[in-house]
Amino acid sequence: MNTRQLRHFLAVMDLGSLSAAAERVHLSLPALSRSLSALEEALGVPLFDRQGRRLRPTPYANAYVERARRIVFDEKEGARSLSLMRAGELGSLSFGMGSSIARSLLALMMLKLVAESPGLRLSAMVQSSDVLFDALRKERLDFFIGDVRMAAHEPDMVAEPAYVSTFGWFARAGHPLAGRKRIGMSELSAHPMVMAGYADQSVIHRIAELYGLSMPLQNHFALNTDDVNTIHTLVTSSDAIAPSTDIAVISALGEGTMVALDVEPKLDLDMTLGIVRHAGRTLAPAAERAFAIVRAYFADAAQQVAQQRGLSAAKTPARRPRRARSVGS
Structure with missing residues (x-):
């Protein structure tokens, strides 16, 4: 029959x-x-x-x-x-991203995808890259946006680098340390320091190494939270200071509510962000639409950071550049 x-x-x-x-x-x-x-x-x-x-x-x-x-x-x-x-109009798409990226990308991405494909069903996980990678490996996610190092030694994974994010120290506009040169750890620690609880272990160890801080590093920070929005609120509404990636504070820097501090030594870390997915796995067409949104987001972020650095350099005397050190190196 x-x-x-x-x-x-x-x-x-x-x-x-x-x-x-x-x-x-x-x-x-x-x-x-x-x-x-x-x-x-x-x-x-x-x-x-x-x-x-x-x-x-x-x-x-x-x-x-x-x-x-x-x-x-x-x-x-x-x-x-x-x-x-x-055609990407129906089906489901499950993806993840780090909280620093999610703050400015997640809602934008979901709204665009649903507007283009009303029948699409989306689910998103906001977590650190190691948790997202585990979820991807267990096929609970179609892809994630985060640290591409996770896929470096995994033959069944594909990573598409999209943006090299740098690190620094940040405070509110008008902070007592704003505009000061060669700020040391003793000056930083005179103010409440906020630490992201999701920070990669390589970042934690590098901060301890650079500034002569004992482990566990959390003992030197007055505040510790996994929530990026809370970190932003604490920093912009008080004299708290936080180490962060440039991508996490890009909007606040553009709006002028947050400034980068000239800390010595520099927090010489970088992290390559991008799209990580299974190799050879067929994805719904909506995934390609999502990838296009992610690529455009990172391209725009790179342009904004370049503009912000150009404005900062125009206000600051030129200094001999330091050699950048990669996270995990």
């Missing part, structure tokens, strides 16, 4: 005539008759009493007709759903 035979059966039921049904389904009378006989054989019951070219439905046919309609309808809707899914 197949849905083609069911469509032939429904045509006869609807029209009550073998010849009319044959015309509708574009078959000869003998071919339609063979199709009906094959369906009866598959179901094991007679569907029609034949009276010349007219067919009288049996009680079996009347009992089965609505189920047959549902089967044919479900097949059509299934094909339509797959077609829409290929």
Whole structure:
């Protein structure tokens, strides 16, 4: 039994005539008759009493007709759903990103995807890159946006680098240390310091190494939280100071509510951010739309950071550049 035979059966039921049904389904009378006989054989019951070219439905046919309609309808809707899914209009997409990126990208990305594909169902996880990588490996995510080092030694993963994020120390505009040169740790520690609880261990160890701080590093910070929005609120509304990636504070710097501090030595770390996904896995077309949004976001971020650094350099005497050190090196 197949849905083609069911469509032939429904045509006869609807029209009550073998010849009319044959015309509708574009078959000869003998071919339609063979199709009906094959369906009866598959179901094991007679569907029609034949009276010349007219067919009288049996009680079996009347009992089965609505189920047959549902089967044919479900097949059509299934094909339509797959077609829409290929076009990115329907289906589901699960992805993750770090909280520093999510603050400015997550809502924007979800709104754009849903606006373009109202039938799409999205779910997002905001976590550190190591947690996101574990979720991706367990196939709970289609991809994540974060530290691409996670995929460096994984042959079944693909990483697309999109942005090299640098680190620094940041405070509110008008902070007592704003505009000061060569600020040392003793001056920083005179103010409450905020630490992101999701910070990578390589970042934690490098901060301790650079500034001569003992471990655990958290003991030197007055405040510790995983929530980036809380960190921003604390920094912009008090004399608190926080180490951060440039991408996490890009909006605050652009708005003028936060400034970079000239701390000595520099927090010479960088982290390459991008898209991490399974190698060889077929993704819904909506994933490609999401990737385009992510690429545009990072391109815009790079432009904003370059402009902010240009403005900062114009206000600050040139200094000999230090060699950058990568996170985890």
